[in-house]
Amino acid sequence: MSGPVLEARNLSIRFGGLVAVAGVDLSLSAGEVLCIIGPNGAGKSTLFNLISGIYRPSSGSVHLDGRAITGQPAHRIAAAGIARTFQSSRLFTDLTLVDNVVIGMHCRTRSGVLDALLRPRHARAELEAAAERAGELLRLVSPDLYQRRHTLAGALPQADRRRLEIARALASEPKVIMLDEPSSGMDDRDTDALIEDIHMTMAERPGLSYIIIEHDMRLVAALPERVMVIDYGAKIAEGPFAEVRQDRRVQEAYLGQRAAHA
Amino acid sequence: MDAFVMQNLMNWLVLSSIYALVALGFSLLFGVLNVIHFSHGDVSIVAPFVVLATVQALIATAFPAATPGALVLACAAAIVVVGLIGVLADWLVIRRFRNAPAMMALVATVALGTVIRELIRMIYPQGSNPKPFPNLIETRLMIGDLTVPVFSLFVIAVSVLMMIVLYVVMRHTPLGMRIRAVAEDRNIARLMAISPSRIYAATFFIASAVGAIGGIFYASYAGVVRFDFGIQLGLIGFSAAVIGGLGSMQGAILGSLLIAGIDTLVQATMAEGASYRLVFAFLLVIFVLVLKPSGILGRTVMEKV
Amino acid sequence: MMTGTSKITLAARRASGADLAIIAGIELGGALLLGFFLLTDDWRLIVALLAVFAAGFALLQIRPAIEDRIVSAFHAARAQALGLGAVVVLVYPFMMQGSSYALHLLVIAQLYAVLALALNFQLGSANIPNFATGASYGIGAYCSALLAIDFGVSFWLTLPIAALVATGFGFVLGFPSMRTRETYLALVTIAFGIVVHQLLNNFSWTGGPNGLVGIPAPTIAGHSFTAPIELFGQRLPSQANFYYLAAALVALAIVCARRLHDSRVGLAWNALRCDELAARCQGINVVWYKMMAFAVDAFLAAFAGSVYAAYVSYISPDNFTFLVSVTIMTMVIVGGMDNTLGVIVGAFLLTLLPEKLRIFADYRLLFVSVIVILFLILRPQGLFPQRPRSYGGR
Incomplete structure (x- = not known):
């Protein structure tokens, strides 16, 4: 298979009169890392919401592995192989870490109500196996999380919440993983650890593609092969970070017009 | 035929007015507190009992015979007393659930409703039995071949007046502005030197006092009142507020018009209308909510992700 | 911790x-x-x-x-x-x-335990408000009573039929949960409960407000459930038959509760309880799981209804009002959401307390309500709060 894993064409959404995302094209190959940057309110998260099926696009299309997933409900898109994290982490705070990761495997496990009631051994075995894998996944992401795997997710500090969210997203064995500002709320040391984590999972799962929304320029410089800049809902630049940062329009968007001209 | 239609139109408006007075309280409290005060109907139905008790007390002491003056005084007393009961209900119970999950507050206020009903039953002499309630205004007007009870006109007029007053208070007075500020964000309001607890008390007083008027009209319209009438009145008022869109005053009025409309229509056109009125009213509720999940005028809140 | x-x-x-x-x-x-x-x-x-x-x-x-x-x-x-x-x-x-009154209380308490466990799937596991458990209970009771009276169907056969019928209604009720949520969904279930109650009250084939009389008691191997049990030289009042039947039903409900709780389904319910949107993004079909919660609730509640009808042999719409649903809800919250043992204790407590407070005659309802309110204020997590799931051979 040579085509892109994920391809969005002319993706747009309007809320009333406001055009939040305007005709964005996006293409991602297997194993690639794409970073999306742009000022606050530029429509980056909205783009994620469009791809992951939380919002229905007003126009445009999204294809995963050549299959149209445009406008499908979020749970189908997750099952098709797009996992994500959220800007303000949304864990299942009243459940344990293991539970959180096992829930991430929802679409890779099968037991339904009747299985649970009538074939309890089978359903239980499946869940135990999932919990086993969840433990391994947690150990991979952070030995510390593994240690605490039977405690409640709500008790975790901010940096660990992000890690757990990434573990949960990985649990669904996705083709594409979308991280929404993974470093927000982290100090420098945490961010370094995060960059390391991401490098490690990239090595661990070579075919997995990433889209990362990020503000921290260190992370942007360290990770991606390609950077895409969004402002006012539209793509204004795309390419290697070194090139993109020289782009006049990007500087305007980030620094304001006057500063860029000065 | 015309008289029949007019009669039912009148019934519709009267019922709508009564329901709206209760529904407005639900909507107001939800808008400010984000809390369903399920015992609001029971609080409202305390009013007619206070009226009855006060009238008797007045007759026994100040007024030698049942004069209209006694009734007016009793109604005024009932409105104030019930307003205070609302404040008390908040202070004793509801305020303890400000930060609790919505379901806890709902169950707590359902239990509070039982407490209020049981208290009426115990405190009022022979409280288990239905009590006849006087028609507030006996006079009837003859317009052509149509008899119009002045009471009906009075109910409609008072309700419309209350709606206007509420609207003006909420939109154009300092109190209304403070209430809306607390509704928007209690912590920021606190920074603006607004005391949320006072605002809550004021809101509960207003909602309960308006509900009390509804309760008195309800009893007077039915000609009778019983300690457990508050359940049905509360359920209908709640339904009206919800299908109209919680937190919206116009929605509460619209919801009342709809529910009273189907109620009147069923009773006027079906042979067994009286027994099926609730069936159709609540089928309407389901129907509206399936079509408009946040009520007719309710804002669909887009969740921030 | x-x-x-x-x-x-x-x-x-x-x-x-x-x-x-x-x-x-x-x-x-x-x-x-x-x-x-x-x-x-x-x-x-x-x-x-x-x-x-x-x-x-x-x-x-x-x-x-x-x-x-x-x-x-x-x-x-x-x-x-x-x-x-x-x-x-x-x-x-x-x-x-040999106290038939004590046994009667135990039968009723156990039936309420089943109802509370049924509701727990929704309220406890998935945080879906449902004020219509009383209606499912009533649908089950009426369905098996009508089958037994009008068609002479054996109790043991009416049991599963009534459960299936109620499950169907549960699905119908779950349908609006596709779009409505929270308070709005709560009102949909309240409205459904009232409609069911009113219809039972109005239809002639359900006996109207008078209800159904003369519902036959079940028999097992020639032993009628209205006859006392004689065993080991002891003679148990006839209520004991239903005590054991209800106990079996509670056992069934516990097994269902445990199996569903410790399964992918229970996890999915817990997920949507905490954060519906995040749950959707994990691939959970939220609408389907909500409807399943409604169906499971109705299924178990209908069992309890069938047993109740056969036990008291007389049912009327007033056994299945809005307030019955609220009582069941209170049992779940007081006992402890998503905790099987807690929910059962809650059901026993709230069934037995009003009965044993009969000595306070007129004050008992007041008393119970005040206790419930105090409870919600003082121990909001319930008698037995939810505990973390355990994995690894336990």
């Missing part, structure tokens, strides 16, 4: 003598407390027993370690705990000194 490491040692631990002592103490002590409570008429003793009960929970509130110790004992010696529990349940009617 237990740490991961202590959990692991706990899993590997074998049952010790102390564990068995704790289990025996809790189960026999609980049975004894309940027995005294059921059999006494002396209000001082009732108040004293309630005080003992409350003191026990106050102790748990102050020293959570005690609760952890008890839970770990039950984990370590699960088989022994189950065995002893089963023996207690089987022998219990013989300890009731």
Whole structure:
């Protein structure tokens, strides 16, 4: 298979009169890392919401592995192989870490109500196996999380919440993983650890593609092969970070017009 | 035929007015507190009992015979007393659930409703039995071949007046502005030197006092009142507020018009209308909510992700 | 809070003598407390027993370690705990000194336990408000009663049919949950409950407000459930038949609850309880799982309804009002959301308390409501709060 894993064409959404995302094209190959940057309110998260099926696009299309997933409900898109994290982490705070990761495997496990009631051994075995894998996944992401795997997710500090969210997203064995500002709320040391984590999972799962929304320029410089800049809902630049940062329009968007001209 | 239609139109408006007075309280409290005060109907139905008790007390002491003056005084007393009961209900119970999950507050206020009903039953002499309630205004007007009870006109007029007053208070007075500020964000309001607890008390007083008027009209319209009438009145008022869109005053009025409309229509056109009125009213509720999940005028809140 | 490491040692631990002592103490002590409570008429003793009960929970509130110790004992010696529990349940009617009233209360309490467990799937596991459990209960009761009276269908056959019919209604009720949520969904269920109640009240084929009379009692191998049980030279009142039937139903409900809770389905419900949007992004079909919760609730509630109809042999719409649904809801919240044992204790407490407070005659409803409110204020997490799931062979 040579085509892109994920391809969005002319993706747009309007809320009333406001055009939040305007005709964005996006293409991602297997194993690639794409970073999306742009000022606050530029429509980056909205783009994620469009791809992951939380919002229905007003126009445009999204294809995963050549299959149209445009406008499908979020749970189908997750099952098709797009996992994500959220800007303000949304864990299942009243459940344990293991539970959180096992829930991430929802679409890779099968037991339904009747299985649970009538074939309890089978359903239980499946869940135990999932919990086993969840433990391994947690150990991979952070030995510390593994240690605490039977405690409640709500008790975790901010940096660990992000890690757990990434573990949960990985649990669904996705083709594409979308991280929404993974470093927000982290100090420098945490961010370094995060960059390391991401490098490690990239090595661990070579075919997995990433889209990362990020503000921290260190992370942007360290990770991606390609950077895409969004402002006012539209793509204004795309390419290697070194090139993109020289782009006049990007500087305007980030620094304001006057500063860029000065 | 015309008289029949007019009669039912009148019934519709009267019922709508009564329901709206209760529904407005639900909507107001939800808008400010984000809390369903399920015992609001029971609080409202305390009013007619206070009226009855006060009238008797007045007759026994100040007024030698049942004069209209006694009734007016009793109604005024009932409105104030019930307003205070609302404040008390908040202070004793509801305020303890400000930060609790919505379901806890709902169950707590359902239990509070039982407490209020049981208290009426115990405190009022022979409280288990239905009590006849006087028609507030006996006079009837003859317009052509149509008899119009002045009471009906009075109910409609008072309700419309209350709606206007509420609207003006909420939109154009300092109190209304403070209430809306607390509704928007209690912590920021606190920074603006607004005391949320006072605002809550004021809101509960207003909602309960308006509900009390509804309760008195309800009893007077039915000609009778019983300690457990508050359940049905509360359920209908709640339904009206919800299908109209919680937190919206116009929605509460619209919801009342709809529910009273189907109620009147069923009773006027079906042979067994009286027994099926609730069936159709609540089928309407389901129907509206399936079509408009946040009520007719309710804002669909887009969740921030 | 237990740490991961202590959990692991706990899993590997074998049952010790102390564990068995704790289990025996809790189960026999609980049975004894309940027995005294059921059999006494002396209000001082009732108040004293309630005080003992409350003191026990106050102790748990102050020293959570005690609760952890008890839970770990039950984990370590699960088989022994189950065995002893089963023996207690089987022998219990013989300890009731032939009191048919005590047995009657136990039957009703157990039926409410089933209803509360049914609702727990929604309210506890998935945080879906449902004020229509009473309606599902009524649909089950009417369905099996009508089948038995009008078509002479055997009780044992009406049981599954009524459950399936109610499950169908559950699905219908779950349909609006596709779009409506929270308070709005709560109102949909309230409205559904009222519509069902009103229709039962109005249709002639349901007997209108008078309800249905003369619902035949079940028979098993020629033994009618209206006849007393004679066993080991003891004679148990006829209520004992239904006691055992209801106990079997509670057992079934517990098995369902445990199996669903410890499964992918239970996890999915918990996920959408906490954050519906995040749940959707994990691939959980939220609408489907909500409808399943409605269906499971209706299924179990209908079982309870069928047994109730056969037990009292007379049902009317007023057995299945909005307030019945609210009572069931209160049991779940007071007992502890998503905790099987808690929900059962909640059901027993709220069924027995008003009955035993009959001595306070007129004040009992007031009393119970005040207790419920105090409860919600003082111990909002319920008698037994939800506990973390355990994995790894336990």
